[in-house]
Amino acid sequence: PLKTTASRRAGLNLLGTLPKMIEPTGRLVEIERLGPATFPTNWRVARRAGDWSLVDPAVRVRVRADWPLPPDHEELWFERAGPRRWLRFDPTQTKAAIVTCGGLCPGLNNVIRSVYLELTRNYGVPTVLGIRHGYLGLTAEGPPPEVLTMERVGPIHRMGGTILGSSRGQRDTAEMAATLERLGITMLFCVGGDGTQRGALAIGREIRAHGKEIAVVGIPKTIDNDLMYTDRTFGFDTAIQIAHQVIQVAHTEAKAGVRGIGLVKLMGRDSGFIAAMATLACQEVNVTLIPEVPFRLEGEEGLLAVLERRLDQRGHAVVVVAEGAGQDLFEGGPEALGFDASGNRRYHDIGLFLKERITDHFKAIGKPADLKYLDPSYIIRSTPAICTDSALCDQLGRDAVHAALAGMTNVVVTRLNNLPALVPMEMTVSRKRVIDPQGPIWTSVLAATGQPPLLR
Numbered sequence: 001p002l003k004t005t006a007s008r009r010a011g012l013n014l015l016g017t018l019p020k021m022i023e024p025t026g027r028l029v030e031i032e033r034l035g036p037a038t039f040p041t042n043w044r045v046a047r048r049a050g051d052w053s054l055v056d057p058a059v060r061v062r063v064r065a066d067w068p069l070p071p072d073h074e075e076l077w078f079e080r081a082g083p084r085r086w087l088r089f090d091p092t093q094t095k096a097a098i099v100t101c102g103g104l105c106p107g108l109n110n111v112i113r114s115v116y117l118e119l120t121r122n123y124g125v126p127t128v129l130g131i132r133h134g135y136l137g138l139t140a141e142g143p144p145p146e147v148l149t150m151e152r153v154g155p156i157h158r159m160g161g162t163i164l165g166s167s168r169g170q171r172d173t174a175e176m177a178a179t180l181e182r183l184g185i186t187m188l189f190c191v192g193g194d195g196t197q198r199g200a201l202a203i204g205r206e207i208r209a210h211g212k213e214i215a216v217v218g219i220p221k222t223i224d225n226d227l228m229y230t231d232r233t234f235g236f237d238t239a240i241q242i243a244h245q246v247i248q249v250a251h252t253e254a255k256a257g258v259r260g261i262g263l264v265k266l267m268g269r270d271s272g273f274i275a276a277m278a279t280l281a282c283q284e285v286n287v288t289l290i291p292e293v294p295f296r297l298e299g300e301e302g303l304l305a306v307l308e309r310r311l312d313q314r315g316h317a318v319v320v321v322a323e324g325a326g327q328d329l330f331e332g333g334p335e336a337l338g339f340d341a342s343g344n345r346r347y348h349d350i351g352l353f354l355k356e357r358i359t360d361h362f363k364a365i366g367k368p369a370d371l372k373y374l375d376p377s378y379i380i381r382s383t384p385a386i387c388t389d390s391a392l393c394d395q396l397g398r399d400a401v402h403a404a405l406a407g408m409t410n411v412v413v414t415r416l417n418n419l420p421a422l423v424p425m426e427m428t429v430s431r432k433r434v435i436d437p438q439g440p441i442w443t444s445v446l447a448a449t450g451q452p453p454l455l456r
């Protein structure tokens, strides 16, 4: 049985988690389980290193009421992710599958590789299938799954994209559940955004309704870092790194031009984390526009007047805009374009819109302006993960395997307070994390850019 020493408990306490003897004051967030875990773990590290390498199920990851949640939110105590003493599944009788869905994001291949290696090398799972092209690969129209091998996944952590392919679009939940049952799969790892996790939840519920046991575990993907109950999602650091390079290019172009303007559109549909953090990293940005903070083009402190003054005084300007910013400036507002096949809201192209409006404005007032527009979204999305993201992908991938083998389901793996944590799928898709316009990130951006707090 698992022995927990006093010193180990004290150590974990220093890391911000709670030892068993202290009664939690917040709400315990329990993870759904397929049934009791009665199979002693065969995890290679514990076999060699001992029980101390396993997670004490009593240890919780605690989220303070004020972070990253709005102050009205109650305190939550999440289960720790990591290897468990008792498993639900006998790994040697397990057949696992991995699927990647939605848009590309740096680190997808790293996750696939780490899930595969943890399953096969550290638990001895004999078969891991790769589902091709997202949920399409779980339907009759899609390509058949491939059996993953070390030769196949060995070098992929250095590659962008996903070797399994991805897709969007609605699929029939009953058909996908039936495919998993027919293939004899006992655990499904779903790497993808909120759409993917909604789909995973639907599949997990359908299977449970049939009385079948398949663990469905999500590894959340959002390059925008807009997931609730997480410090940081994989791909975000890489996005900042590349965005930073692009902003520097825009700055160089702007400085070389006669009254040059460098305009950069970055990802960020509902949250401006990439635009804000790239601005702070780069320090060359004069105006940053994010979805959380509305702005106007006209007016004394509107974007056009601010740019005009900047060009008059300094001769060049750099503007960074997140793709979801300024949607209310379009005819019909944010709702006008409806939804795509996966149910994602369609966005007006704020980058091209600003390019035209800024160019037209300077033409109209008879002052020169030389605008260069950069949209690096696809370059960023398909880049291989940089090292901090690679390390995060590895930890998330392995935590997902621990959770599935312990019999947890409808759960995603995250990092909270820098600790591995488990969050019910339903909670992660409930709403998105956004920048607080009165919080430290946005005030830092205002300080670094010098832009007016309200552009109007």
Ligand code: ATP
Pocket (backbone or CB within 6 Å): 101, 102, 103, 104, 134, 135, 136, 167, 168, 169, 170, 171, 192, 193, 194, 195, 196, 197, 198, 199, 200, 202, 221, 222, 341, 342, 343, 344
């Ligand atoms: P991204 O951030 O790139 O949009 P995503 O995972 O949200 O990532 P989507 O294309 O939106 O990508 O969704 C992935 C898959 O999940 C699609 O096949 C989509 O049809 C499916 N899906 C989305 N919402 C649901 C839902 N409510 N129920 C079942 N399946 C869903």
Ligand code: MG
Pocket (backbone or CB within 6 Å): 102, 193, 194, 195, 196, 342, 344
């Ligand atoms: Mg989506």
